[in-house]
Amino acid sequence: MDFTLPEELRMLRDNLRRYVEKEMIPVERDSVTDEEELKPEYREKFQKGMRDLGLWMYDVPEEHGGQGLGVMARCVIWEEMARTIAVPARHSEITGPSVRAILYDLPEDMKQRYLYPVLRGEKHACFGQTEPDAGSDPGGMRTTAVRDGDDYLINGTKRFITGAASADFIQLMAATDRAKGSRGGISCFIVDMDAPGVKITARFKTMMGDRPCEIHFDNVRVPAGQRVGAEGEGFKFGQKWLGIGRLHHAARAIGVAERCLGLATNYSKQRVTFGQPLSQRQSIQWMLVDSFVEIKAARLMLYEAATKMEAGEDVRNDCYVVKMYADEMSFQVVDRAMQIHGGIALTTDLPIERMWRQQRSYRITEGATEVMKMVIARHVLKSY
Ligand SMILES: Cc1cc2nc3c(=O)[nH]c(=O)nc-3n(C[C@H](O)[C@H](O)[C@H](O)COP(=O)(O)OP(=O)(O)OC[C@H]3O[C@@H](n4cnc5c(N)ncnc54)[C@H](O)[C@@H]3O)c2cc1C
The missing domain is CATH 2.40.110.10 (Butyryl-CoA Dehydrogenase, subunit A, domain 2)
Known part of the structure; x- marks a missing residue:
């Protein structure tokens, strides 16, 4: 398998990364209220930014007026967006209305009452x-x-x-x-x-x-x-969007971890204790190296699962594996970044404390780690 991103996805990633770095990260401590609501002025600004980038309704099928981007493209977008806390981790809607996949399966009369109003932003x-x-x-x-x-x-x-x-x-x-x-x-x-x-x-x-x-x-x-x-048949429908939801978790987790690894590495080069930068201490280097390697492993797992999902393969187990691994990995990476920064990481000057709280929550919600392991165990016991 070739996991090099195709040219158009690399462009998409680079454009979005530039936007996140220029427009979102500088205001990330101001844009979201204490209750994880985006302030209206930032909602408007970011929604315009997403339209300008061509990302408006990127996950809505083309026949419904969206971009209909594939699974891999979505993973790239989710990862880049997660590098900042400028938008709420759950429920932000800056790229358009949040449309639950199930609504596309409704009969036409129900689509009129639910899907289309959601697409027009009239219903939630x-x-x-x-x-x-x-x-x-x-x-x-x-x-x-x-x-x-x-x-x-x-x-x-x-x-x-x-x-x-x-x-x-x-x-x-x-x-x-x-x-x-x-x-x-x-x-x-x-x-x-x-x-x-x-x-x-x-x-x-x-x-x-x-x-x-x-x-x-x-x-x-x-x-x-x-x-x-x-x-x-309720669970059958649930499964349909839970799989992609788990890839979303993983991509988010990787974006958060990547940002924290960058912050921790830079800080370790600047911060001097006992006459040496932290980056010269092996104990600190190993924390950075572990984070680097684990992020790489998670991204490869994600790209494999996304590629297989796009090819129409049964990826239920891959989704459990990558959700569990990436959410656990990400919390560890954020926690290491916090440790390396010391006291300043505990303040709201940096995004680390918020990322720490968010990533801690993802080890429980939408499938706790132990529950993911329980279902992966079924696969292991059957396969070996
Ligand atoms: C902020 C937030 C938003 C949420 N949004 C939604 C939403 O929109 N819709 C919705 O339906 N739900 C939502 N949830 C619910 C969330 O998905 C559940 O909290 C989660 O599935 C865990 O369920 P529980 O809290 O009842 O924990 P329990 O099921 O009671 O599990 C408690 C703990 O027991 C352990 N455990 C459970 N089963 C096993 C096992 N078989 N083996 C070993 N250990 C086990 C795990 O460590 C788990 O964390 C949300 C929760 C939060 C906190």
Whole structure:
């Protein structure tokens, strides 16, 4: 396999890197509020910048007015964007509306009500799977959707839902057969957030600034036509976008790590202790070298998975592997950069402390490391 980026992707990467360095990094400590919201003046500025770079709706298929860029191009974009904390790590929308892949699978009448308004920026969506008693193991979810004539009645509670406070509808996972659980018992619904019985009951404060919500569903009546796909097929749809989501995690993780390695290396050359720059100490060099090698390994894994995904191969296991490896690697690299900088890394003068908090969170969300290992173990035990 040849992992040299083709000319057009190298150009894309270089242009985006220049923009990030010139326009984003200098303002990165000012552009995002304490609650990880982009300030309106920066949202406007960055959105214009992305349009000028030709990156507006880069991940939306061409037939829907987007650029329809491939998986590898997206990985390059995600990595470059992650080099700065100028945009929120979750939920930034500076390259256009965030369109959940599932919306492209809706029948035409549902596309009219959900997909097209999202593409026009008129509606926003969130995704609800996690519950107070079911996170890593969504098959055990207690939110039920019980058929009642032409409708379903939905009851239960979803927790930690990103973007729920500003969402017009939720892509909701609910149990239509609790006995079957993840083996055909979970279905996916589109539910309007203003439907009678839907209530946001809590908004959490997190160490990253994200404010995910808890949502209660009390006898919410949803027409059967709002179910996506057949009953019991909810996980099938979830898997469709979770794979690319894991590559997104990995690419982000690599971008963050690369920035921190640069910061740590430069700082180690300047900072003198006991008469010598830190960069002359073997213990510091080894931290830099470990980071360099691990970033390289993660990038190769990412490019391999992206290439295979683009070729239509089954990359589920590759996605677990690279998500787990890159998220763990990235946290270690940020942590080393923090150690090398000493006290200044703990201040908000540098981006390191925010990256540290973010990367710590990614070892838990969207598939904790242990859960990734659990599914990779199945592959290993079957293959050897
Ligand atoms: C900021 C934020 C945003 C989020 N956004 C969303 C969202 O938009 N939509 C949504 O549905 N969810 C969202 N989540 C939920 C997130 O995906 C879950 O928190 C995550 O999946 C872990 O679930 P849990 O918190 O219930 O932990 P649990 O499932 O209770 O797991 C706790 C810990 O146990 C360990 N563990 C679990 N299973 C195993 C195992 N089999 N073997 C060994 N160890 C194990 C892991 O270390 C794990 O961290 C968000 C969470 C946060 C914090």
